[in-house]
Amino acid sequence: MAKTLVIGANGTVGTELVKLLIAQGHDVRKATSKAVKDPARDVHLNLVSGEGLAQAFAGVSKVFLLCPPGYTNHDELLKPAIDAAKAQGVQKLVLMTAMGANADESAPLRKAEVHLQNSGLAYNIIRPNWFMQNFNTFWIQGILEHGKIFLPLGASKGSFIDARDIAAVAAQLLSKDDFNNRDFDLTGSVALDHDEVAKILSAATGRTITYEDIPPDVLLGGLLQAGLPKPYAEFLLLILSYFKAGYSERTTDAVQTILGRAPGTLEQYARDYRSAWVTAS
Numbered sequence: 001m002a003k004t005l006v007i008g009a010n011g012t013v014g015t016e017l018v019k020l021l022i023a024q025g026h027d028v029r030k031a032t033s034k035a036v037k038d039p040a041r042d043v044h045l046n047l048v049s050g051e052g053l054a055q056a057f058a059g060v061s062k063v064f065l066l067c068p069p070g071y072t073n074h075d076e077l078l079k080p081a082i083d084a085a086k087a088q089g090v091q092k093l094v095l096m097t098a099m100g101a102n103a104d105e106s107a108p109l110r111k112a113e114v115h116l117q118n119s120g121l122a123y124n125i126i127r128p129n130w131f132m133q134n135f136n137t138f139w140i141q142g143i144l145e146h147g148k149i150f151l152p153l154g155a156s157k158g159s160f161i162d163a164r165d166i167a168a169v170a171a172q173l174l175s176k177d178d179f180n181n182r183d184f185d186l187t188g189s190v191a192l193d194h195d196e197v198a199k200i201l202s203a204a205t206g207r208t209i210t211y212e213d214i215p216p217d218v219l220l221g222g223l224l225q226a227g228l229p230k231p232y233a234e235f236l237l238l239i240l241s242y243f244k245a246g247y248s249e250r251t252t253d254a255v256q257t258i259l260g261r262a263p264g265t266l267e268q269y270a271r272d273y274r275s276a277w278v279t280a281s
Helices: 012-023 053-057 074-087 108-117 132-136 140-146 163-175 194-205 216-225 230-244 254-259 266-272
Strands: 003-006 027-032 042-044 062-065 092-096 122-128 148-151 182-186 210-213
Touching: 003 012, 012 027, 012 163, 042 053, 053 074, 062 074, 062 163, 074 092, 074 108, 092 108, 092 163, 108 122, 122 163, 132 140, 132 266, 140 148, 148 194, 148 216, 163 182, 163 254, 182 254, 194 210, 194 266, 216 230
Parallel strands: 003 027, 003 062, 027 042, 062 092, 092 122, 122 182, 148 210
Antiparallel strands: none
16 A cells, blocks of 8 residues: 655644554555654654655655644745655645635645646645634633633634544545545535534533633734744634634535545534543533
8 A cells, every 4th residue: 555644643633644544554654843753654854944855755655735833834834845745756645725725826825735736746635624623622721711612703603624524534535546636625514603512512511611702802812822923823813704704604515525424513523522621620
């Protein structure tokens, strides 16, 4: 089976993707920007500095690529990786960006997508909507400490997607060529507002969890206090403003098309991740 390089292998999607690829027989190489602990399986790669690009892609036939979190110059980090993949003879590359990335041709993520599309590599681009897993990672502090989801989103809705479905889609695209050279917006099957999300989390945990709409500058202050770089924190506020404007409500049938099943529900996600929110109760 193909030797497959997973960039972001320790992230929310990458961790699940590695498990699926190994189960499907892939010889998986995990890229890490930290010290390599298992030379037989891991390879050093720093997309920010460019260190390790040629070595990481050597002998690889399939690649899963995404931009590391915390940066806004996505094209500057992703284009050299795409070029290295081509130079090393990679057969196919699956790039994960974000839903809405193709709405503005001048956006850094869109520039990276176009670079891949023009590279001559066989490819897929997957653009997931907001992750369900944000509620047990990025937005968890307010839930644990106050029983509240604090976000500046009003009553807007999002078709949240389970990161495990994103990983399953990526695994399928890396294993088969049925959908080569196509891009897909990945969503859940239903759009929910944050009051509805809070009710679902409450039902799963037995806690009273509510949603509180907050001013954007309050969230910005919290993100900066948490140590996020200011440009990235401001970027998060920008894309959250698109959510509030209604751009995250759309649903697609991409998961069904690729996997032959419906996306996972927020109810199932809440049951599976219940322990994340009950540790403080």
